[in-house]
Structures are given as structure tokens and as C-alpha cells.
Amino acid sequence: MTPPSPPTGRPRPRHVAIIMDGNGRWATARGLPRHEGHRQGAEAVKRVVRAARELGIPALTLYAFSEQNWGRPRAEVAHLMGLLRTFVIGEGPELLRRGIRVVTIGDLSRLPALARAPLGALVSASARNRDLTLCLALSYGGREALTAAARGLCADAVAGRLRPEQITEGHLAARLGTADLPPLDLLIRTSGEQRLSNFLLWEAAYAELCFTPIAWPDFDRGALVAAIEAYAKRQRRFGLTGEPQRPRAHAAG
Numbered sequence: 001m002t003p004p005s006p007p008t009g010r011p012r013p014r015h016v017a018i019i020m021d022g023n024g025r026w027a028t029a030r031g032l033p034r035h036e037g038h039r040q041g042a043e044a045v046k047r048v049v050r051a052a053r054e055l056g057i058p059a060l061t062l063y064a065f066s067e068q069n070w071g072r073p074r075a076e077v078a079h080l081m082g083l084l085r086t087f088v089i090g091e092g093p094e095l096l097r098r099g100i101r102v103v104t105i106g107d108l109s110r111l112p113a114l115a116r117a118p119l120g121a122l123v124s125a126s127a128r129n130r131d132l133t134l135c136l137a138l139s140y141g142g143r144e145a146l147t148a149a150a151r152g153l154c155a156d157a158v159a160g161r162l163r164p165e166q167i168t169e170g171h172l173a174a175r176l177g178t179a180d181l182p183p184l185d186l187l188i189r190t191s192g193e194q195r196l197s198n199f200l201l202w203e204a205a206y207a208e209l210c211f212t213p214i215a216w217p218d219f220d221r222g223a224l225v226a227a228i229e230a231y232a233k234r235q236r237r238f239g240l241t242g243e244p245q246r247p248r249a250h251a252a253g
Contacts, residue, residue: 012056047082105136152175185207212227
């Protein structure tokens, strides 16, 4: 059967972000260890990245590992880092062949070298690709990202490079790791939970939110298409009235 695609002629999101939730619960419901849920979740990543490129989505951000996830049991964290390494090494060649650019947001200095080194190599090797930007949020937190941006602006003010009254939304947005991505249009969370969990707090200000009961290991192209179809039916006003609008990128200065 041919995989579904959204109807043509409807607005499609330029930037989709996904909170990949439910690996552990998926495994528990099947009497499996949590690490099997994470392994199946990695397979879902492969499916969804491939589908996003085929559907013509310019940017896809995946919440792969949060700043708070470091508090999980050491064995689970080690397993997740191993899965990251396996994904980067195993899927890297295909990502490059398919013209996918890989970027990251978050504090990569906390990642173990076994994952950080191949990830850095893939980011460099894929830098010229343009078919899809795959942004991996690793050791990431929205509050932490905003705090770092504020610190940078404060440093500029102290150094006399910028007066406090000159600071705009654009200045802060330019300090975020997502600065070169399109504005976030659609944020999806799997597994039925309905919260942002410290993910893209600034970027999600006017994003459309989609909460699905599907656990991440079961998420596929059809589920992605369904979310995009729901997005296309919504009227986005951004605080205005009348015809739907798209948010404008903020320019610093």
C-alpha cells in the first residue's frame, strides 16, 4: 500500500518538532525491558526522518535527550548514549545520501565522547546539505537555552556592545540554537501527555500543538501525515484577525 501523503494545496509546516514520548511505557505494556522501548524508538526516528524528507518538510527537530534526563539511572543513560552512537554511525551515510543536514541544540559538552565525536563528524559532513535540516535536541532544556541567551545579552551590555533599551526579541532569538531554523509551526507530542516538558519554550509561542495517544515506537509516516493534516485545517492568526498569517522572523538590530 502506498504511504499516505497530505492533500496538495494546503499549507504545510516549515518546521516540525516532536517530543518523542512513551518508549518506556510502550515496553512495560508489552512486558519488555525499557531498553527495548528505546531501541524501538530509535527505529521510529529512522521512519519519521525519512517521511519528513519525502513530505518536503524543511526542518525537523527531535527532542532526543533533555537536560533533566541526566537524572535517570546510569544504566539507562548509558544505553541511550549507545543508541545515539549507533544511530549516528549507522544512519549517517544514508542521511548524507539523502541530502539531510544534521544540527544540534543543547549542551553537547555533557555527552560522552563515544557519542559526541561521531555526532560532531556527521554535523560537519552534512553542513552543505539542504533537502532537510534534522535538528537533534540533546542535553537540551528550554529554560536553560533562554538563560544562556540572557547571559550572552548581559555580557554584551556590560561590554558596551549593546544598550539594554536596544534589546529586542530578535536579539534574544538570535542567541538561541534554533536561530537559523524556520519559525516553529507544529509541535507534536506522542504518548498522550499534554505538556511541553521544557522543550522549545520560546519557539513554541505561536506553534500549533498536536498531542497524540500513539506511543513513540508506534509513530510512523501515517501518524505524521495525520498531524500535518490537522495542522492544515487550523487558522493561524498570531493575535491578529482576518486572513491567517505566518510569523515573521525577527531581525536583530
